[in-house]
Amino acid sequence: MALLDVISSRKARVGIVGLGYVGLPLAVTAARQGFPVTGFDIDDSKMARLDAGESYIGAVTDADLKDVKDKFDWTTDFSRLAECQAILICVPTPLTKQREPDLSFVEETTHKIAQHISAGTVVVLESTTYPGTTEEVLAPILETSGLTLGKDIFLGFSPEREDPGNTSHNTRSIPKVVAGMGDLAGDLVEALYAGIVDTVVRVPTPATAEAVKITENIFRAVNIALVNELKLIYDKMDIDVWEVIEGAATKPFGYMPFYPGPGLGGHCIPIDPFYLTWKAREHEVPTRFIELAGEINTNMPHHVVDRLREIVDREVGKGLSRARILLVGVAYKKNVSDMRESPSMKLMELLDEAGAEVVYIDPHVPEIPPMREYKQYVARSATDPKTLTADQIDAVLIATDHDATDYAALLDLDCPIIDTRNVMAKRGLDMDRVRKV
Structure with a gap:
């Protein structure tokens, strides 16, 4: 498949939505591995600091930004999502005051992607959430683009595993759990992260991958x-x-x-x-x-x-x-x-x-x-x-x-x-x- 070849050759432009504690280290890591990367965020203050060559995340240094300046750019213009062959969603998933899931950031981001996505793109959610979110929430929104899931665009889930302050492990060295909606989507997501991190662990479905992440954190909380x-x-x-x-x-x-x-x-x-x-x-x-x-x-x-x-x-x-x-x-x-x-x-x-x-x-x-x-x-x-x-x-x-x-x-x-x-x-x-x- 053409998209798989573009990803495997690291020619796919990777769009990362949300340049916070998860997105910025991921963007730098992907760029360092040779992918052209565009970061998206709604925070103008982040854009200003990046423009000045300044990092606002401990896991990313100013020197890191300088090292990848030829491969990594950033913008608040979400129309540029149309340029990307891979889009990774790294936005917050907080709780409401009633301690219920607040997926508003994920939903708003997915609607923006649906407005601008091109055929031949894989979309991956990294934000931690409950099992079923990828297929039950993201998939219907992406289908409003008029493109067909599994044919024109592909969807998967790969939970972030960032640990701020951990000097023993970084984005590249931490094994990455991945899954796609269908075999082809799974192949694309696996190939994408295999080009970014050292170890990829594929599981059968996005719901399984969502459950993996939530289990890890419940284990610690309990x-x-x-x-x-x-x-x-x-x-x-x-x-x-x-x-x-x-x-x-x-x-x-x-x-x-x-x-x-x-x-x-x-x-x-x-x-x-x-x-x-x-x-x-x-x-x-x-x-x-x-x-x-x-x-x-x-x-x-x-x-x-x-x-x-x-x-x-x-x-x-x-x-x-x-x-x-x-x-x-x-x-x-x-x-x-x-x-x-x-x-x-x-x-x-x-x-x-x-x-x-x-x-x-x-x-x-x-x-x-x-x-x-x-x-x-x-x-x-x-x-x-x-x-x-x-x-x-x-x-x-x-x-x-x-x-x-x-x-x-x-x-x-x-x-x-x-x-x-x-x-x-x-x-x-x-x-x-x-x-x-």
């Missing part, structure tokens, strides 16, 4: 919920859960360590399980285990603030409503600037509601960026840690364990340190003022 609950239990028994996990992790089989924290962050783990629970209701199948895990993880910020309130009252001698709290780390995980679904934002909101004054430090987030939620905190600036003195702070709350934070300096503030990440103990620092929560 196991994190388990250790969060164990933490609450062991705290009551005066047992250090971190020491328990360290001991259990010495077993060379049958155990995999997960770690507690102040809540779940990132785009995937806090959100994706609810995509499956929503879809399961359509089939009248209960998802009690998954929903319980979500309840435990969602409640962790409340537990942290409750414990902080007790500690401030007992050790500082004042109510939380009169306390000044230093929040250490607002990114959702260590060593990144990614703020998506960060539990630190929920902690900040709960502390504000309690009447506390909150300042934050974060070496990766000098200013809180625009977010779908917590708009009241956008543009709030980090405090310079060098300016902090003991008379300014009543308690320190460590929410994110960035390596670049000077944890020893926190001891100089001479106040209780509430550590949700066990970072002080891991660094062998004086634990007299530290309270593991």
Whole structure:
């Protein structure tokens, strides 16, 4: 087939819609492998930074952009989708306020593709979603183009597996699960990603591939919920859960360590399980285990603030409503600037509601960026840690364990340190003022 030949020879122009944490690394990787790539996004600020040769994603450096400048361009003009023989959709799939799937970004993108797509194009959804989305949602929209699926245009699914801050794996080295609607679409999707990444794993249907991704994230969400609950239990028994996990992790089989924290962050783990629970209701199948895990993880910020309130009252001698709290780390995980679904934002909101004054430090987030939620905190600036003195702070709350934070300096503030990440103990620092929560 002509399209298969164009893809296999890496002459196909690859259009990537959504140049965020998934799309931009994928675009650079595809361009580095020789494909001509056009990136599409509605955010003019991203276009301006790319025009200036500046990356806004930790996984992509300015040097990376320079390396692929002859193969990679970007635009807000979606009519240029007509130039592409492969279109990859990398847009957000958040939840509504009712914790139901919000596919509006996917649907809007697919309608734009249908308006401009040319015959002889393969379309692949990368956004995490519930099983059935590709065939039930995207396929009917693409058919409004007047082109025939499986003959003129081809559809598949290949879930993103990005892990911001992971220095051991990158877009190219992480195995890619792929599937197509029909054998020919599957062949095209497989050939496309075989030219971009090192390892391609083909599964029978898009629904299978969708289920693979959602299973990966539910596995993590449930196991994190388990250790969060164990933490609450062991705290009551005066047992250090971190020491328990360290001991259990010495077993060379049958155990995999997960770690507690102040809540779940990132785009995937806090959100994706609810995509499956929503879809399961359509089939009248209960998802009690998954929903319980979500309840435990969602409640962790409340537990942290409750414990902080007790500690401030007992050790500082004042109510939380009169306390000044230093929040250490607002990114959702260590060593990144990614703020998506960060539990630190929920902690900040709960502390504000309690009447506390909150300042934050974060070496990766000098200013809180625009977010779908917590708009009241956008543009709030980090405090310079060098300016902090003991008379300014009543308690320190460590929410994110960035390596670049000077944890020893926190001891100089001479106040209780509430550590949700066990970072002080891991660094062998004086634990007299530290309270593991």
